[in-house]
Amino acid sequence: MLGVVVVPEGKQGAKGADLEATPRPIECWRRIEKQNDKGTVDLAPVCTIAHTRHALQSYGMSSLQGFHQVVAMPQDQVKFTMSPLQGAVVVPQDQLKCTMSPFQYVDQAVAVPQDQLKSTVSPLQGFDQVVAVSQDQINASLDARFSLDPSSLKFSATIDDGETMTGIMTPPTVNLLVQYEPFQCFFSLHFVSGSFTYYTIKVVGGKPVAIPHTVPIDGWTLAFTVNLGLNVLDNVPPEIKAKILVPGSYSVSQLLMDFTTADLMSFDPELSKTPGIEVPLGKDPERDDKIGSFIRIYLEQLELSTDHNILGYAVTVPDPSVANPIAPSFPPTSVQFQTMAYQGDLPKKVLPGGLDCFLFLEMTQNRTAPHTVIDWEWNWVQPPSSPPGPREGGCMVLAKSVFWDAFFVGRATFLNRMALDMLNRVGWAIDNQYSTIGDDDLPWSLTDSDPPDSALAWTSAATSTTQTWDWNCTTSSDDPFRPYTHKSDTQVTVELDTENNAINFSANTHVWRENHIIIEAGSQAEDDVCTIDATVQWGFVFTLTSVAKGALGVSVAASYSPPKTSVTMKKDSNYGHFEVQSDSELSANAKAHLDCVMGKLDLVDDVANAFKNHSQFVFPGGGTFFMKDPAFNDAGDVVVGLTYQQE
Structure with a gap:
């Protein structure tokens, strides 16, 4: 087929390069102009451009791509009254010499294989999730x-x-x-x-x-x-229609229902x-x-x-609510269907069409579907490999806006509560260096009352993949004999790390103490001052590992830096209230005590349980598919490999 791009009068100046502009959804896939009695095509608009079907669209891609109208006709039926020479001399292609640089005014060009390219454009193109199943599957x-x-x-x-x-x-x-x-x-x-x-x-x-x-x-x-x-x-x-458009229903039985409904077949x-x-x-x-x-x-x-x-x-x-053993975290609320061709050379032993896909395009939370069709952005399945690849039979892709923005970020405030607990624990360890601080129900000591859950909301979003939270407090006493000023603060960052298929959590815990002992000695007051500054940096790495019955599995690894402590003393008296240790001895003692406290904490187990209780994500289709190899794509979407279970 030859594609003829038609630009209405007043819209001249179209270029062949414009055909590859950002694609947009297409409502009509073919428009055939009527031939006149001479066997040629009537083209009323001013400007026409011929382009091959491959450049016009690989199957599944929008054919208009910004133009107002596209006419598709068999190439042997298109006749041109314009001479192909136009005053030029025809030379065989292998004899041509070109003096134009391939860089075309670009200072430098680097060729990269397509499979190594990274794109932050989501293949979902506005849909909340897509389930793709290959023809072979x-x-x-x-x-x-x-x-x-x-x-x-x-x-x-x-x-x-x-x-x-x-x-x-x-x-x-x-x-x-x-x-x-x-x-x-x-x-x-x-x-x-x-x-x-x-x-x-x-x-x-x-x-x-x-x-x-x-x-x-x-x-x-x-x-x-x-x-x-x-x-x-x-x-x-x-x-x-109600039996066909069932959100969250992907079974072979559902496909049979779809493919064999008399009203839809011819x-x-x-x-x-x-x-x-x-x-x-x-x-x-x-x-x-x-x-x-x-x-x-x-x-x-x-x-x-x-x-x-x-x-x-x-x-x-089967009813999806019954078929799935665990209710999905974000059940789809609408569905529509589309097919998508596999692009690229087929590997050996793969029949033509075997990697073409049937797509379930779905929305959640009763949101409206953005398009009636999506363009080709990537291959929803990948060829067989050894060992089998994660998308060999199909995949489910869940939008970053659903998993990260709507689900994880809102529920991950439990990490900020953990940061407060750690700050309180470090404060106790500094203030009570000769006690053992390891109880789970350690009393809150930093302020008059434990901050409520409403204070745990993320305070800023540095980027679309990073959230931060800060908390600080200052307490003081004007006791005439034991005045003090205590400052405590913590900074928390949670980051979506698509490069390493992980979610990184890091916290900086800092306490500063200035304690005074004032002794009246005659007409003068002696002031002994001890200042302690301690910082603990810690965090976790959550890595997507597996999916069991639709529930996302996450491994947890803790990171902990030895505490940084410094202690200074100022002694105006000889009463010996801080007399037993030098600055270095006090600092070493504080560090040793903090190391002991941290060593007794099972942070990995604590956060793993908290993650499961607060942020256990469940995919739809857990009773229909075997799911494996969850991973983030470069756009931050979650991709899970699928194969059908035997019904």
Whole structure:
């Protein structure tokens, strides 16, 4: 196909490079202009640009890309009245010499393999989550399901006048690539053996006589086009639409429901294969009409049945709320469907189309879907490897705005409470250097009352992947004999580290103490002053590790720096209140005590339990898929590999 880009009058100046501009969603995938009586195409707009279909769109990408109109026509049907020479001399390409630098006014260019490029653009393109399942994964699951029940592979359809079609089949298959139609796919029935009998009327001796015809259907494939576009679904009965658009339902049963709903299917004789018949499909109207009748009867039986029967097999789609053992943290509230072609060279032993995907595009929290279709941004599955890759059968991608912004950040304030507890613990250790401070229920001592949960909210967002929280207090006493000033502060940072597939938490705990002992000696007062400054830096690294029954697993590793302490003394008297230790001895003692306190704390266990209780994330589809290898992509979305469980 040749793409013809049409720019209306007043919009001249389009360039070929503009065709690769930022893509946008497309509502209409084809517009064909009517040919005139001379066999050429009427193009009323002023400026036209020819471009190959590959540059215009790889399947799944928007074809308009900022232009007002695109006309797609077979290249051999496009005629140009402009000479291709335009005053130039035609020279074979291998004899051309170009003096233009490949840098094209760029000072330096670096070529990087595509698989090594990093992009912070989310493949979700505004959707909250996408579940992608490959064609190979769907067909393998269909094969496993139907192979377990031989009765499901029997086909039978009867017309009222006794004409019948019966057969034995192999499991059905799907083909997800329908060029230029992202909402359509093909569903095929494959016959091992069988036949159909129909009658034609022939006049014999002036009387109509029914002539029987029996046609074997061994090796036949009957193909159907399935249309799952929202414009089609809006026109089906509400009770059927409700069974198809089920957010969070990804089972093979759900796919069968989607692919075999009569209102969405149409028999496709061009894609069907009927070996053994003398007259091809499309050449025998009476016979073809009978085949169409059998198909219509079969589809009507599907539609009218109490349960949704496919190939005589009752399909009951499990309720997602029952199928998932643990309720998802953010259950999807709307869904729409699309297919997406795999881009790139297929590896060996991978059949064409095997890595094309069926996409469930979903929103959460009753948010409105941003588009009706998404463009190609990456391959939702990756080729087989050794060991198997995380996205070999499909994947679920959850938006950063859902996992990080809406879920984790709001619940991660428990880390700020832990930072306050640590600050209180360090304060106790400094103020009571000769006591053992390790109890879980250590009394709060920094201020009159423990700060409420409302004080734990993040105080600033340095970037979209970093949150910070600060807390400080100052207490003092004007006691005439033992005045003091105590300052305590902590700074907390939590960061999404996509490079290392982790969430980093770090805290800086700092206490400063100035204690006085004032002794009246005659007309003068002697002041002994001891100043202690201590800092403890600590934190955790949370790494995504696994998914069990939909629940995200996280490993926790603690980081702890030895405390930094300094102690200074000023002695105006000889009464010996701080007489036993020098500055260095006091500092060493404070450090040793803090090390002892920290060594007795099981910080990893504490934070792991807190994380599980406060921030355990659960994905939808836990009862349908095996999930593995959770990871962050460069945009901060969570990506989880999927394979179907056997239903």
